[in-house]
Amino acid sequence: MQPKTNTHLLSYKHKIAIGIFILILFSSTLLLAQSKYTVSGTVKQKSSGETLIGVAVGVVEKPTIGVTTNEYGFYSLSLPKGNYTLRFSYIGYEQQSIPVELNSNVTVNVNLADGVSLEEVVVSSKKEDENLTNATMGTEVLNMKTATKIPVVFGEKDLVKTIQLMPGVKSNGEGSNGFSVRGGGTDQNLILLDEAPVYNASHLLGMFSTFNSDAIKDATIIKGNSPAQFGGRLSSVLDVKMKEGNNKNYQVSGGIGLISSRLTVEGPIQKEKSSFIISGRRTYADLFARLSSDLKDVKLYFYDLNAKANLAINDKNKLYFSGYFGKDVLGVSKTFGSDWGNSTATLRWNSVLSSKLFSNTSLIYSNYDFNVGFKSENSEINFNSHIKDLNLKQDFTFYPNADNTIRFGFNVIHHTITPTKAEGSDIVSNKKGRIGLENAVYASNSWKVSDKINVDYGLRLSFYNVMGGDTYHIYEKNQLTQSIELEQGKVGKTYFNLEPRLAANYRLTPSASVKVGYARNTQNLHLMSNATGGSPTDQWIGNSYNIKPEVADQVSLGLSKNFNNNAIELNTEVYYKSMQHQIDYRDGVDINTVPDIESELLFGKGRAYGIEILLKKKTGTLTGWIGYTLSKTERQIEGINNGQWYNAKQDRTHDLSIVGIYTLSPRWTLSGTFIYSTGNAVTFPTGKYMLNDMLIYQYGSRNADRMPATHRLDIGATYEKPSRGKYQSSWSFGLYNAYGRKNPFALTFKENKSNPEKIDAVQTSLFQWVPSVTYNFKF
Amino acid sequence: MKNSISLLLVVLLFSSCEKIVTLDYKENQSRIIIDGSITNETGPYFVKITKSLKLTETGTYPTIDNATVTISDDAGNRETLIPRGGGLYQTAQLKGTAGRTYTLTVQAEDQTYTAQSTMPTPVPFESIKVEAVVFTGETEYNLIPVYNDPTVSGNNYRFVVSVNDKLINQHLIQNDEVKNGVVNTLRLEINDDDLKLKQGDVVNVTMQCIDKNVALFYKTLMLIGDSGPGGGTTPTNPPNNISNGALGIFSAHTVETKGVTIP
Structure with missing residues (x-):
């Protein structure tokens, strides 16, 4: 018998799956082809020229037909020859109807005027009943207008904090910007800023997110059921898009707050054709601190800068450049200093290749680095780590007919990952940066099967190459068995994964829909963390000979019902997610100093399930939502908890958030949020003993205990001053934790001072009654 | 590292508050x-x-x-x-x-x-160096044990500190993972929540050269104790060198003690 050669790139099973998928893709689209013409164009905001994403484009004569604009405001609709009226609608904007005589391919560009009801809009569902007609599952879109009305700590408006008020998305704890989606880890969220991955989305150790609300247009969170163009993380995609800038007039806006200020300048480069925006932010808490002589040596601040420009080459081609740079600095005189930050840059080329084919090519750079140094009289030691990406994305959107929208493309990311390594005199560490190539090809179709049924299906083939330039060690049960010195440029090992994605919607009645979804996601980069809430010292590691891609399979079932003419939306979803190749490390390991972290890793699996209920009121003087999640998430890892299932840290049984925004008068808006959540799963000591005259605690099962529950009410008010000419201004007032609840931040166990035989549990709380005031202006 | 950063932040920005809470504890198995x-x-x-x-x-x-x-x-x-x-x-x-x-x-x-x-080969404990650092207006004293780490790698050290004859209940471990074969310049990472050294304090430090398993035991205890606000390392019973599920440790080690008075 011939020995089996291992030259096939893909297994037989993979090939069959891809073949079947292509067959379905073609049968659902091309069989329906007939003589038709195409109307296409771009939809923009009238006042600023910003493109509008997700505008519903309907045909009055054929009420069942419709499309929505893509990320660049582009739409395309193919119809049989005839006369039609196109209706463009977007919540918060005035609806516009345009007659079209379709006897050839035509371009219809539209400018939508801001509607009067804009201030009342809470969650921008794009079309009034989009939740009923769309197959998309587990997805929430948030516009910045919502986020700016919601009270937050220190009055610093924050997108990520607002996202955390959605069901299924849980904050990692007070003051933390890390979040967990449907039981996943903090590192299992793909956070994109204009397509560039942001590896650490928080400032000041999680008190603020890296997203300056003035520079952000909108954000979408997809809780696991993402379309095939997204991949690389198990739990969610947070897709954040920056504003493009006003292409009609120059505009300056900003805000002055208690601990930070912001300034944004935007305007046309070529009037109505191209524009720029530049926005900066810096905190100045440390400037006050330095006034006190005790703290004069302390450095503690962050700043960030967003910039974006776009250039219309001609009617069919447009270039976008966007960049972000942010840094946190923390230090005490010369003895201790650290800084960390992200920088990203994205160059995009939009091209309308034909009225039915839209192309976007992106070149993306992303970098995160962390440095910390300790200095004393006679020694100096520095630790640093970084991750750097170069990324090429090609995405096509093809509109074969009014019932199908096909997307396909590929993505190649070149990662350079340097784990935390020490530098200084006499350092022995020889850790090197490792290179990995993360690649994917994908295709998906959004198919309108009938008036009642919509199906989104897609397939993503991802493959990761472990690249040479370092020595890889192979461990079995944490014992070194083999070392592979891999030359620069050589491919060491390749992992293939086929990721099917499916979501389907069936309209039960005019006001109710049922949905089902299944998605497989894989993850090739993994975060090693010795903290719960995301710390700048966390470090990424790519797949290797020991570390396999993480895999998650999620099935979900949803029911949506609208009331009061779509003014009130009720969305519920249940999900079950199973995760493979989950990673943890052994007890007693310091991930910053261990010579090879791979020798200490443990692998296992996870499962998460729950129900999410979201009730939204979208119009009227009182808007807002109630979100509730009942869920469970567990892990089973050989070598932890005797191999038994245990609660993941982020497991929280109940999670409730209530958000209300009340428009009192054209000038005054009041807002409030209330949250309640079960405490995190933690491990309390159960017993105690003495060893060498030192008290030591005994522990039982891992994460079998609970922190006390967290609940809090935040209130806010915004006053818009009557505008004087072009100058508009407003005051925002906020009170965080209005009833002064002492929420648990940490628990420590100590011997009682007067009776050392007694052990006290001491709870540390932060943030009781934090008032804030911010002045915002625009001219 | 993370501990000191977040502590500093908490101190600087917020007046955090502490209170004693009553918790329900799971049943304990006496071991x-x-x-x-x-x-x-x-x-x-x-x-x-x-x-x-x-x-x-x-x-x-x-x-x-x-x-x-x-x-x-x-x-x-x-x-x-x-x-x-x-x-x-x-x-x-x-x-x-x-x-x-x-x-x-x-x-x-x-x-x-x-x-x-x-029992490892003893490494001579030469002296204790006291380093004064002004940190947010207060003078803090760092203790640096001076010893010359041998060139062979894999050495582990445990330090037991007492101040004015009172034993400090903290687990202090150093090793040569980061720097090998040089005179130590790293301070003992004593959590100063419970211990503020001041002038005139008499400090005794016992240096133990310990084997790998004993070091892992104490290092796990050190990391648990170091978890700080936000709770980092999930606490567990540290891995030890005793079979059959007993807790505790059996350690063959060398000892050498030095004393110093904070100047």
């Missing part, structure tokens, strides 16, 4: 605790056998006084320890020698527990 050591100083050496208490219990720890305790080494010496009461067992002739591997066997409550530990 046997074996605490044994052999050093390079002259004997006798002791093994102490006790049992753990529930966290909420007060009073003395139960002791086991009817166990059979033996220690042998790889040079053919073997000795059964003499019970002294109060859970203590004592050697008579055994002489701790660097480089030898010691095996402890305990038979208690119908169970047999064994442990092994190798």
Whole structure:
């Protein structure tokens, strides 16, 4: 018998799956082809020229037909020859109807005027009943207008904090910007800023997110059921898009707050054709601190800068450049200093290749680095780590007919990952940066099967190459068995994964829909963390000979019902997610100093399930939502908890958030949020003993205990001053934790001072009654 | 590292508040605790056998006084320890020698527990250096144990600190993972929440050269104690060198003590 050669790139099973998928893709689209013409164009905001994403484009004569604009405001609709009226609608904007005589391919560009009801809009569902007609599952879109009305700590408006008020998305704890989606880890969220991955989305150790609300247009969170163009993380995609800038007039806006200020300048480069925006932010808490002589040596601040420009080459081609740079600095005189930050840059080329084919090519750079140094009289030691990406994305959107929208493309990311390594005199560490190539090809179709049924299906083939330039060690049960010195440029090992994605919607009645979804996601980069809430010292590691891609399979079932003419939306979803190749490390390991972290890793699996209920009121003087999640998430890892299932840290049984925004008068808006959540799963000591005259605690099962529950009410008010000419201004007032609840931040166990035989549990709380005031202006 | 950063932030920005809370504790399984050591100083050496208490219990720890305790080494010496009461067992002739591997066997409550530990070659403890640092207006004192780490890698050190004759209940471990074969310049990472050194304090530091397994035991305790606000390392019973589920540690180590008065 011939020995089996291992030259096939893909297994037989993979090939069959891809073949079947292509067959379905073609049968659902091309069989329906007939003589038709195409109307296409771009939809923009009238006042600023910003493109509008997700505008519903309907045909009055054929009420069942419709499309929505893509990320660049582009739409395309193919119809049989005839006369039609196109209706463009977007919540918060005035609806516009345009007659079209379709006897050839035509371009219809539209400018939508801001509607009067804009201030009342809470969650921008794009079309009034989009939740009923769309197959998309587990997805929430948030516009910045919502986020700016919601009270937050220190009055610093924050997108990520607002996202955390959605069901299924849980904050990692007070003051933390890390979040967990449907039981996943903090590192299992793909956070994109204009397509560039942001590896650490928080400032000041999680008190603020890296997203300056003035520079952000909108954000979408997809809780696991993402379309095939997204991949690389198990739990969610947070897709954040920056504003493009006003292409009609120059505009300056900003805000002055208690601990930070912001300034944004935007305007046309070529009037109505191209524009720029530049926005900066810096905190100045440390400037006050330095006034006190005790703290004069302390450095503690962050700043960030967003910039974006776009250039219309001609009617069919447009270039976008966007960049972000942010840094946190923390230090005490010369003895201790650290800084960390992200920088990203994205160059995009939009091209309308034909009225039915839209192309976007992106070149993306992303970098995160962390440095910390300790200095004393006679020694100096520095630790640093970084991750750097170069990324090429090609995405096509093809509109074969009014019932199908096909997307396909590929993505190649070149990662350079340097784990935390020490530098200084006499350092022995020889850790090197490792290179990995993360690649994917994908295709998906959004198919309108009938008036009642919509199906989104897609397939993503991802493959990761472990690249040479370092020595890889192979461990079995944490014992070194083999070392592979891999030359620069050589491919060491390749992992293939086929990721099917499916979501389907069936309209039960005019006001109710049922949905089902299944998605497989894989993850090739993994975060090693010795903290719960995301710390700048966390470090990424790519797949290797020991570390396999993480895999998650999620099935979900949803029911949506609208009331009061779509003014009130009720969305519920249940999900079950199973995760493979989950990673943890052994007890007693310091991930910053261990010579090879791979020798200490443990692998296992996870499962998460729950129900999410979201009730939204979208119009009227009182808007807002109630979100509730009942869920469970567990892990089973050989070598932890005797191999038994245990609660993941982020497991929280109940999670409730209530958000209300009340428009009192054209000038005054009041807002409030209330949250309640079960405490995190933690491990309390159960017993105690003495060893060498030192008290030591005994522990039982891992994460079998609970922190006390967290609940809090935040209130806010915004006053818009009557505008004087072009100058508009407003005051925002906020009170965080209005009833002064002492929420648990940490628990420590100590011997009682007067009776050392007694052990006290001491709870540390932060943030009781934090008032804030911010002045915002625009001219 | 993370600990100091977040602590600093908390101190600077917020007036955090602390309170004692009442919690529900899970049932505790009372386990046997074996605490044994052999050093390079002259004997006798002791093994102490006790049992753990529930966290909420007060009073003395139960002791086991009817166990059979033996220690042998790889040079053919073997000795059964003499019970002294109060859970203590004592050697008579055994002489701790660097480089030898010691095996402890305990038979208690119908169970047999064994442990092994190798006494490393002693590394001379030269002195304690006191470094004064002005940190947010206050002078803090860092203790730097001065010793010359040998060029061979894999050395582990444990430090036991007492201030004015009071033992500091903290686990202080250093190793040569980051810097090898040089004179140590790293301070002892003492959590100063409970301990503020001031001028005139008399500090005694005992340096122990310990083997890998003993180091892992104490390092795990150190990381648990270091988790700080936000709760980093999930606490567990640290991995030890004793079989059959007993808690505690058996450590063959060298000792050398130095004293210093904070100037």
